[in-house]
Amino acid sequence: MSHRILFKPILLLFPLLALALLLVASPALAQTGGSIGGFVYFDSNGDGLMNAGEPGLAGVSVAISGGGSLATAADGSFLFSGLAAGTYTLTQTDLPGFLSTTPNQVAVAVTGAVSGINFGDALPHTITGVIFEDLNEDGDQGLGEPGIPGALLQVYRDNDGDGVVGISDTLLGADSSDVQGNYRIPDLPPGPSVVYIELPPGYLPGGASTQEVPLPIISSQIGANTSYVNFALIAAQGQLAQLGGRVWIDADGDEQIGAGESYLSGVVLALVNDANGNSAIDAGETKVGSRVTGSDGAYAFADLTPGAYVLVVDAGSVPAGYLLSQDPGVLAFTLAAGEQKTLDLGFFDPTTAAPLQLAAWKQEVRQIGKPIYSANQIDALAREAEGMTALFPTVAVIETVITGPAKNHEEQARKQYAALLLNVASDRLLAQTPISLPGLTTAVTVTGALSDIEAVLWPPAAQADTRVYLRVTELAKALNQGKGLPQPTLRSARHNKNDVTAALQMTDGVAVRALPGDGIYLRNWYVDGFDAALLSASHPRLHLTFSGSEGMVEVRIVQTIGKHAYALGAITPNGPGVFTVDMRSPRTLQELSTSQIQLAIVRQSTSAPAQITLDAATITLP
Incomplete structure (x- = not known):
């Protein structure tokens, strides 16, 4: 029903009088002169725009809020007129068998005549084909070449238009091949798409085949809306690779799964095919799949094509503030044919405990006051600390350096360094904890600071400029005081x-x-x-x-x-x-x-x- 309001003058011989009567009788006319017009059209390429050559659709219902609807004209046009100023909602109902390429409901603000409110519709498309073992590797299914059941086929909307499945693309439909290798994915909208096959265990793409086929789906008003995409696969014969491991809380930051350290469940991992091998994720590079760790922290990616990959950890799925124990470079790697790679990932809290200063370690070594560690524990920590450096016990055992006198700048640096090593050995400072001490070091982790100091102190008496000793003394002292470490989340109780x-x-x-x-x-x-x-x-x-x-x-x-x-x-x-x-x-x-x-x-x-x-x-x- 149209909202058009018509006024027909009766006094044809007196047009001016008729106009006056019209204005007096209908003072709201000036307020009801708004309109909304547009088209319902056949959107063959699914881009949401009414392009040249895309015809209108007749007989499509379009309703307006407040009551009333109409059917589109032969050219697909519609018009609601006589509307008062305000906001209206138009709702378009698809013809049977059609799907929408634009939203079916739109709000329109009316202050006058509004045009160009268009609705796109199209006929759904079907992609079908067969997955088969290409025994002679000619790309075609010949006699005796069997279909492969259980292969997962997916169709993605190619949102970035690069012709490959990427993280930004959206899934439109999926199917698994039947016992003859056939699959069918119906009800697909038109638009740029990619057909992707998740390789079944033991198979690789054969010949010129790939795992993904770009396909610009076009909807047609005549003929069958069907595309055929076949995948020729060959037996891998042990060429596929595997990736798996565990994710855990690396409480001591030593990159080893130790006794008492717990596994992390619910960690989200995505594996991306690093097509150009640059150890980074670039536009167009395909996500192979995602995994979520279980209660045992385990994850696994099976049947991977040999090549370069990047493993992405969702930062939102690990505890707040925790850092990766290993160098982030471990997340980029190359898998060889038949390789079974284990990659365990540890995460640690860089602010677990405060370090002890030199004076406190003297009390611990001498076992005076109220020591935190027993004599046996101190002995074990000292031996572990000495294992981190060439300096001790070559110069002296670490306990002697801690408690003995310092006669010069070099020996003062050794004392602070010895205390720093004990802080690391006792996990009061973790090796991978990030630091920021500009002016004292360019190192960005505790491990880097240890290497910086070691380069100055080893071999002994190698520095002619005493200012170098003063710098590393201040560096070790600052870390022993907890300076330059990540700031705690809060500064009060x-x-x-x-x-x-x-x-x-x-x-x-x-x-x-x-x-x-x-x-x-x-x-x-x-x-x-x-x-x-x-x-x-x-x-x-x-x-x-x-x-x-x-x-x-x-x-x-x-x-x-x-x-x-x-x-x-x-x-x-x-x-x-x-x-x-x-x-x-x-x-x-x-x-x-x-x-x-x-x-x-x-x-x-x-x-x-x-x-x-x-x-x-x-x-x-x-």
Whole structure:
């Protein structure tokens, strides 16, 4: 039904009088002179534009908000007129068997005549073909060349137009080949596309075949909308490669999976084919697939074509602030035919513990005051530290250097260096921890600083300029004081909502990470001014302030001290308030400041995703 309003003058002999009567009788005419017009057209190339040669479609229903609809004319046009100023919603309904290449609903602001509101439709396309073993490698399926069942075929929209499947492309449809090797993917829209085959185990592309075929899908109003794409494969005969490994929390940053170190589940890994072998991901390079680590931290990519690859770790799927233990260069590699590559990936927290200064290590070596380490532990740490350098024990055992006098600048540098090595051996400083000490070193990790100092001190008495010794003395001293290290996430014993992500979510009973890692992590508490004596007399208390929640939820609280995790219980913050729980008592304020608190939703009463808002978290001592 049209919104056109027509006024027909009766007094034909008196046109001026008729016009006057018209204006008096219909004062709203000036306010209802708006219109919306456009076309419904056959979008053969699927680009969403009405191009030359693309005809209009007749008889298509177009409705306007407020009631009323019309069918397009023979040329596909439509027009709603007599509209008052305002915003209207047009809704176009596809003809039977057609699909849309543009949105079926659009809002239009009317202040006058509006044109060019077009809707694109097309007939769906089908891609079909056969996957077969090309025994004679001629590219055609001949007699006796069997179909290959179970091969996965996918059609992607080639969003970047490069002719290969990339991370930015979107999946349109998929099918697996049947027992004869046939597949069929229907209901595809027109537009630039790529047909991709995930190689079945034991096969490679044969001859001129590739894993992906670019295909500009065109929709036609006459004839069959079908394209045929076959894939000729050959038996790999042991040529395919494999990649797998585990992802874990490398607590000591030594790049080795050690006793007590836990695996990381839910880490998302994507493998990209590095076509040009430059160890980087470039436009047009294909993602082979994605994997998510299980509870054992394991992942695996099977049946890989030999060549260069880059493994991409989703930073949002590892704990917040954690760094890769290995050099990032390990993520780019080349797989040889038949190779079974193991690539374990460790992640560590670069702010796990504060280093001890030289004076404190003297007390530890001499076992005076209240030492943290026993004599046997110090002996073991000293031997481990000596194994990191050519300087000790060639010059002297590390305990002697720590406690003995320093007669010159070189010996002063050795003392600070010895303390630095003990901090690394004891994991108070991790080798891969990034540093920033401009003016003292260009190194960007603790390992780099160790190498810088070693180059000055070894061989002994090799430096004519004493200023070089002064520089490395200050460098080692700064690291022993904790300078130049990553800044903790907070600078007080309070976590504010500006410092942590406010939401926890859970879907289908599985926690969804709001911060990287499983839930919210609170760490790096500053406890300056706390009374250490109170630690032995009472439990620290954790106070969590919530401003509200959506849905009934239960939140689990876990405290981690070093490598040990302790369940503190669960709370149900189903409204604003402060919730308090007793914490596990650490032995020292240092352990308290590095305690990690994990919050994760473990249960909810509704099927809709739950959300809670954490405003602040505070630790207090009674």
